[in-house]
Amino acid sequence: MAxxxxxxxxxxIVDADTATGLLLTGVGQVDLRKRANFLIVxxxxxxxxxxxxxxxxxxxxxxxxxxxxxxxxxxxxxxxDGYNKPVPAILEIPSKDAPYDPSQDSVLxxxxxxxxxx
Amino acid sequence: MCLFNVKDxxxxxxxxxxxxxxxxxxxxxxxxxxxxxEDIKLYLTGTDYGPFLANEPSPMHTTxxxxxxxxxxxxxxxxLRENAGEPLGRFLDYCTYGHMIDNVVLIVTGTLHERxxxxxxxxxxxxGMFDAIASLAVAQNMRDLYRLVLVDTPLAPYFSDxxxxxxxxxxxxxxxxxxxxxxxxxDFAAFVHRVGGTTxxxxxxxxxxxxxxxxxxxxxNSIGTxxxxxxxxxxxxxxxxxxxxxxxxxxxxxxxxxxxTAMEKCQPYQSIFSRLGLGETQMLDKIxxxxxxxxxxxxxxQQFHYGVFYAYMRLREQEIRNIMWIAECVAQDQKNxxxxxxxxxx
Amino acid sequence: xxxxxxxxxxxxxxxxxxxxxxxxxxxxxxxxxKKKADALNMRFRQILKKIVETKEEMGKVMKASFFSLAxxxxxxxxxxxxxxxxxxxxxxxxxxxxxxxxxxxxxxxxGVKEGADSxxxxxxxxxxxxxxxxxxxxxxxxxxxxxxxxxLQTAFLTLDEAIKTTNRxxxxxxxxxxxxxxxxxxxxxxxxxxLEREEFFxxxxxxxxxxxxxEAAEALEAARAGHKGGAAAAPAARENEAxxxxxxxxxxxxxIF
Numbered sequence: 001m002a003x004x005x006x007x008x009x010x011x012x013i014v015d016a017d018t019a020t021g022l023l024l025t026g027v028g029q030v031d032l033r034k035r036a037n038f039l040i041v042x043x044x045x046x047x048x049x050x051x052x053x054x055x056x057x058x059x060x061x062x063x064x065x066x067x068x069x070x071x072x073x074x075x076x077x078x079x080x081d082g083y084n085k086p087v088p089a090i091l092e093i094p095s096k097d098a099p100y101d102p103s104q105d106s107v108l109x110x111x112x113x114x115x116x117x118x
Numbered sequence: 119m120c121l122f123n124v125k126d127x128x129x130x131x132x133x134x135x136x137x138x139x140x141x142x143x144x145x146x147x148x149x150x151x152x153x154x155x156e157d158i159k160l161y162l163t164g165t166d167y168g169p170f171l172a173n174e175p176s177p178m179h180t181t182x183x184x185x186x187x188x189x190x191x192x193x194x195x196x197x198l199r200e201n202a203g204e205p206l207g208r209f210l211d212y213c214t215y216g217h218m219i220d221n222v223v224l225i226v227t228g229t230l231h232e233r234x235x236x237x238x239x240x241x242x243x244x245x246g247m248f249d250a251i252a253s254l255a256v257a258q259n260m261r262d263l264y265r266l267v268l269v270d271t272p273l274a275p276y277f278s279d280x281x282x283x284x285x286x287x288x289x290x291x292x293x294x295x296x297x298x299x300x301x302x303x304x305d306f307a308a309f310v311h312r313v314g315g316t317t318x319x320x321x322x323x324x325x326x327x328x329x330x331x332x333x334x335x336x337x338x339n340s341i342g343t344x345x346x347x348x349x350x351x352x353x354x355x356x357x358x359x360x361x362x363x364x365x366x367x368x369x370x371x372x373x374x375x376x377x378x379t380a381m382e383k384c385q386p387y388q389s390i391f392s393r394l395g396l397g398e399t400q401m402l403d404k405i406x407x408x409x410x411x412x413x414x415x416x417x418x419x420q421q422f423h424y425g426v427f428y429a430y431m432r433l434r435e436q437e438i439r440n441i442m443w444i445a446e447c448v449a450q451d452q453k454n455x456x457x458x459x460x461x462x463x464x
Numbered sequence: 465x466x467x468x469x470x471x472x473x474x475x476x477x478x479x480x481x482x483x484x485x486x487x488x489x490x491x492x493x494x495x496x497x498k499k500k501a502d503a504l505n506m507r508f509r510q511i512l513k514k515i516v517e518t519k520e521e522m523g524k525v526m527k528a529s530f531f532s533l534a535x536x537x538x539x540x541x542x543x544x545x546x547x548x549x550x551x552x553x554x555x556x557x558x559x560x561x562x563x564x565x566x567x568x569x570x571x572x573x574x575g576v577k578e579g580a581d582s583x584x585x586x587x588x589x590x591x592x593x594x595x596x597x598x599x600x601x602x603x604x605x606x607x608x609x610x611x612x613x614x615x616l617q618t619a620f621l622t623l624d625e626a627i628k629t630t631n632r633x634x635x636x637x638x639x640x641x642x643x644x645x646x647x648x649x650x651x652x653x654x655x656x657x658x659l660e661r662e663e664f665f666x667x668x669x670x671x672x673x674x675x676x677x678x679e680a681a682e683a684l685e686a687a688r689a690g691h692k693g694g695a696a697a698a699p700a701a702r703e704n705e706a707x708x709x710x711x712x713x714x715x716x717x718x719x720i721f
Contacts, residue, residue, distance in 0.1 A: 007557030007576050010607070020544040021533050021603040024596065026555035026577070030231075036551070064558040064573055065614040086621040087560075087571055089614040094523055096530040097179060097449060107617055108519060110624075220541075227549040241545055291550070292589045332591070339593030353589075403539045403592060439538055446534035450527065459538050 008064035011057040011088070012038040013050060015069055017096040022067070037063065041072050051076055063088045069095040070105070080106050122422040126206050129198055130421070133430050136194055137418060139166035141437055143462045149444050150456050155183065158445055166190060180445040187441055191434040192244045198427065205313055209424045211272065212306050213431055217246025218273060219298045225251065227291050245431075248272070276301035293345070296336060296353045303329050303355040313424065320417050320425035322357075327413055329358035330387070331406055337368045337377055338402075359384050407461045411436055415463065436461055470647040475655030483652065487645040494637040501630045503566040508623045511616055518613045525609055529602040536599040539592030554578075558611055563619070568626040573615040575608050 010027045012019060019040045022028075030036045039045075039053040054076055057066045070092045073080055080090060092105050122130075141149075145165065152158045155178040162183075163171050170186045170193075199210050221242040228238040242251065248271055268277050276298045303325060310321040333354045340350050351369040355361070360368065360381075367380035381387045390405055414429040443459035446452075473479045537543070555578050563570040 007559045007578070009554055010556070010558060010611070016544055017530065017533060020547050021529055021599065022607065023547050023551055024600040025603045025607050027607060028551035029554035030551050037554070038551075040548070064560055065611065067610060084621065086618045086625075089573075089618045089621075091610055091614055091617065093610065094526045096533070105519065107620065108516070224545055228545065231549050233549070238545075241542075291546070296589050335591050335593065336589055339589050339597075345589075403595065443534070443538050446531070446538075450531055450534065452531050455531070459535070 008062050008088075009037045011060070011063045011066045013041060013053055013057070013066070013068045013072055014038070014093070015041055015072070015095050018069055018093070041069070047075055051079060054079055058083065058085070058088055058090075066090050067093050069093060070101065071095055071097075073106075077106070125203050126424075129201055129206065130426060132201075133198065133426050134418065136166075137426070137430055137433070140433055140463055141165060141440075146440065146444075146460055146462060149441070150453075150460075152444070152448055155180070155445060155449055158441075158448060159183065162187075162441070180442060180449055183445050184438060184442045187438045188244065191431070191438065194434070195245060195431065206424060206427070208309070209313065209317075210427060212309055213428050214245045215272060215302050215306070216299065217243040218248060218271070219246070219276075219295060219302060221246040221251060222268070222271075222273060223291060223295045223298075273298065273302075276305070293349065293353070296332075299332070300353055300355050303332070304357065307355070307357050310424075316420055316423035317425060320420060320423050321428065324413055324417070324425060324428060326358040327410060329355035330360045330364075330384075331410070333358065333360055333365055333368055334377065334381065334406075337371055338374070341371075341373060359386065404459065404461065407436060407439075411461050411463055433463055437463065469644055470651050471644065473648060473652065475652040475659075477656065480649065480652045480656070483645055483649050487642065487649065490637055490641050490645060494634060494642065497630055497634045497637065500566045501627060501634055504568060504623055504627045504630060507565045508620075508627060511620050511623065515613070515616050515620060518609065518616060522606070522609050522613055525602075525606045529599070529606045532595075532599040532602040536592060536595040539595040541591070543592075543596065556607065558614075565623070568623065570619040570622055571615065572619070573611050575611040 009029055010022075012022055012027070014022065019038060023038070028036070028038055037057070039050065041050060050072060054066070054068075057063050064087060066088050068080075068090065072095075073092045083090060090106075092107075094101075145161075149158060149161055152161060156176060159171055159174065159178050162168070167187055167190050170190045171183075174182060174186060195210070195214075199207065202210055224242060225235075225238050229235070239251065268274050280297050280301050307322060307325050307329075310318050310325065313321075336350060336353050347369050351365070354365045354368070358365075364380055364384055367383070368377060371377045371380055378391055382391050390409055393405055394401060411433065414432050417423070417425040417429040440460045444456055447456040447459070471483075473483070557576050557578060559574045559576045561572050561574065563572045
């Protein structure tokens with residue numbers, strides 16, 4: 001990680017409510033070039049835009065964790081399944097209207113697979 | 119007094135009719151029994167909100183629900199405004215200036231962050247819309263904004279009297295919002311005074327409460343922040359039951375107990391605080407809302423005054439808050455908390 | 465003995481010694497790697513268990529946070545745009561450090577708060593600021609948990625990878641390198657045996673020849689002894705010498721056997 005001494009950022013691809021809560025904690029960052037570390041997804045956000053944001057966040061060097069609402073993660077499941085770098089870590093988080101469903105989670109699916117296997 | 123009915127009697131009748139459409143305790147009890155947002159929608163379709171909800175597609179979200187309910191209030195309000203003569207028209211406008219301040223602040227901050235104007239406009243509170251609002255976005259900095267746009271709005275004096283151009287650039291947006299709000303409350307109070315009669319009596323009571331509540335909230339929320347005592351003092355409105363001695367005490371208060379001592383010196387608030395357990399700040403909001411609702415309902419006890427219009431708007435807003443709360447509780451499966459947020463109106 | 469599954473070496477004693485050393489090395493490496501794999505596996509299990517637990521907890525914490533968000537919205541009205549617009553520099557960042565498990569470096573994240581967030585401190589000043597701060601606290605715990613979860617998850621993926629490579633190595637040593645070394649050693653031994661037998665046979669032949677020569681010489685001597693008794697001492701000494709050489713040869717062969 002290039003910016004280890006300064007600490008890395010958390011990136012978010014989340015809906016408006018989740019974003020409000022998370023941004024309250026001060027994780028948000030907008031740099032001088034107006035490049036934000038979060039994408040707020042609403043009904044009008046296209047899938048292509050989400051995918052683009054996902055690709056951007058996973059390749060940026062100053063991002064250590066990417067948080068994605070589970071509902072949104074479901075929309076770009078193919079990208080998530082194909083992603084296997086350890087850093088940045090992809091975390092699926094629940095959203096307000098959809099409580100957390102562990103059976104949907106890519107990582108937990110793998111975990112269960114391991115348990116089943118061993 | 120005799121001429122009131124000639125000019126405003128019709129609208130007063132209308133607004134009293136609207137008031138009857140507000141949800142009752144029985145309605146709330148039924149709403150609390152709902153299991154899903156669809157149930158809530160179904161139930162609300164049977165109330166005054168019906169026409170506004172009927173065409174909403176499933177699945178429902180709490181935000182859409184609240185939007186629909188707001189539309190009802192806005193439609194009512196427009197009707198009142200269109201049919202109002204003077205000075206009722208001015209009075210109705212005054213009621214919405216608060217929302218206007220919020221909208222201006224929203225647009226201004228949005229513009230400074232280069233957001234899409236159209237998007238911002240959609241998010242404005244429809245009650246606080248004014249003609250020139252879209253052009254707010256043309257301004258690139260605060261000074262332009264004032265020079266080009268705000269001078270034409272009813273808010274212009276609030277800006278020019280209270281904010282210097284340096285303030286516009288540097289001031290924290292929340293401080294600015296509250297400075298404007300203070301100016302607005304002062305102005306509103308002066309206005310109802312000019313209207314005189316029963317209106318002045320009823321409204322000054324309501325506005326005093328509003329002013330005191332804001333003073334209390336500002337104090338409570340600024341403890342431990344960088345807001346200095348002097349700055350805090352500047353945000354209090356220049357009237358209200360606490361003015362001036364209570365405010366002086368509030369201005370120097372450093373924790374909740376000091377605020378409490380300051381507030382309890384004022385008779386009406388003593389009873390409010392006595393309902394609060396020690397150290398229980400969580401419930402304060404709700405108790406204040408309840409007190410407000412009580413006062414608002416009292417305005418309907420008298421006739422021939424404008425307070426009923428203000429009260430109607432406030433009650434509707436409280437009702438929308440209640441609906442939102444119920445909807446959130448239902449949506450998030452927290453039904454045991456549902457009673458915590460509802461302020462029963464009738 | 466298949467000729468494919470061994471190294472191509474010249475079957476000599478020194479190569480044999482080298483191979484034996486390599487086999488010993490491979491065995492040692494195998495047992496060490498096996499231990500490493502076990503250690504990693506143990507850690508892996510721990511992490512798996514923790515991930516499942518934390519994920520569930522995260523679900524609960526997030527739920528509570530969203531509820532506090534609803535509370536804040538109830539008290540304040542819609543404040544999300546104020547929040548969105550006051551985003552500037554991140555005050556909450558993630559510091560990455562490393563944890564060492566049996567030589568595998570696991571990235572570990574830690575949330576760090578930097579500086580005061582002045583802009584959000586005053587949010588909801590007029591109404592409901594308290595609730596917003598409550599909501600913020602609630603989300604703070606959620607974010608902390610998320611960061612922890614992130615480091616667990618990264619550890620999970622890294623360990624998964626590390627365990628795979630370690631297992632590959634263990635298997636490679638066990639099923640490829642070790643058998644091959646063993647085969648090579650067996651092959652060299654076989655070859656050396658072969659050489660030995662040839663050598664022995666050769667020596668036998670030499671001995672036989674020598675015996676023949678000696679007998680011939682003796683017969684000649686016996687015949688000549690009739691003529692000249694004094695000359696008998698010298699051939700006897702020569703025969704002794706030959707027997708000595710044979711003896712040393714035999715001794716050497718013994719060492720090899």
